[in-house]
Amino acid sequence: MMAQFPGVRGHAQAQARLSRAIARDQLHHGLIFVGPSGVGKATLARGLGAALHCQVQPALGCGTCTSCRRIASGTHAGVEWLAPAEPGGRVKIEAARTLAHRLEMAPFEGNHHLVVFDPADAIGEAGFNAMLKTIEEPRPGVHFVMIVTGLDVLLPTILSRCLTVRVGRLDDADVAAIVEQQVATAETAPSAERIELAVGLAGGSAGLAVKLALDPSLDASLALLSQVVGAAQVGPAAIFGGDKSPLWQAWSSAVGPVKTGKPARERATLRQLCELWLLHLRERLRGREGLPGVPPGPTDPRAVLAQLDEIQGLLESIARNPNVRLSLEQTLLSLAA
Ligand SMILES: [Zn+2]
Secondary structure, eight states, X not given: OOOOOTTOOSOHXXXXXXXXXXXXXXXXXXXXXXXOXXXXXXXXXXXXXXXXXXXXXXXXXXXXXXXXXXXXXXXXTTEEEEOXXXXXXXXXXXXXXXXXXXXHHSOOSSSOEEEEETTGGGTHXXXXXXHHHHHHXXXXXXXXXXXXXXGGGSXXXXXXXXXXXXXXXXXXXXXXXXXXXXXTTSSSOOOHHHHHXXXXXXXXXXXXXXXXXXXXXXXXXXXXXXXXXXXXXXXXXXXXXXXXXXXXXXXXXXXXXXXXXXXXXXXXXXXXXXXXXXXXXXXHHTTSOOXXXXXXXXXXHHHHHHHHHHHHHHHHHGGGOSXXXXXXXXXXXXXXX
């Protein structure tokens, strides 16, 4: 197995490239970590910090020395984060100015100083302009990591002066290992089945998988899927049974009590239902049982493929569909036919 930065899973190529650059003392001063959310860009930045500062295993990080442990716990002065006070917020311009000033004047802990913008789009144009000179020509040993999900949020002046490092989706095995580690401290630990389901749904994002593993609404969506698969087999009697029928009771529970924004909530419910349904059908195609507690549905692979197409179409139509309940009824009818 390849050597890894402490606490980092996957992203072998990116790690190898960064480690090599540190070993040759050629690490670019401006790095952009771009990739989907939840794949571990911030974790990779922390690992990079350990690799820069660790004296025990230079260019890699040992994970156990004082320096590595302080970086892991966020108490090392040589790895600092510029992040908004709350998720989705903006970084204050004063914070950007103070940072720029300090990076030019103040002494550092150690020979290196890593600054992580998490996410870089929270900085804003004014903030970047305040730091532009510092980012373009930093003091020796200063490195920046800008965390983004897309390059379009960065100013061209920043983009042209930085090195882009792609941080792609994780393997399911890595996602599963991260989820198991993260949910170990949860109040009610999710079952192994639930973790497997969350990993299958998350598409290589450990962050999303952890969220799904702990998401109580997933149970209601699974119960709804069971009713939906059953109704698609029974046909009109089950589809048009009215609000008190098992199908639409399950629908109401999955949508949950809503005072405002019901259409958005219904769309989210249908989206999660479709994603679970697709996962169920793909599992069936692989000859497996499908999702826990959900009836198997059709057994003929051609029929399963036809259902996959139909559900995929339903999923793609959700955004432009004014009446999601009606579109679910229509899909069920055409499946039952
Ligand atoms: Zn170390």
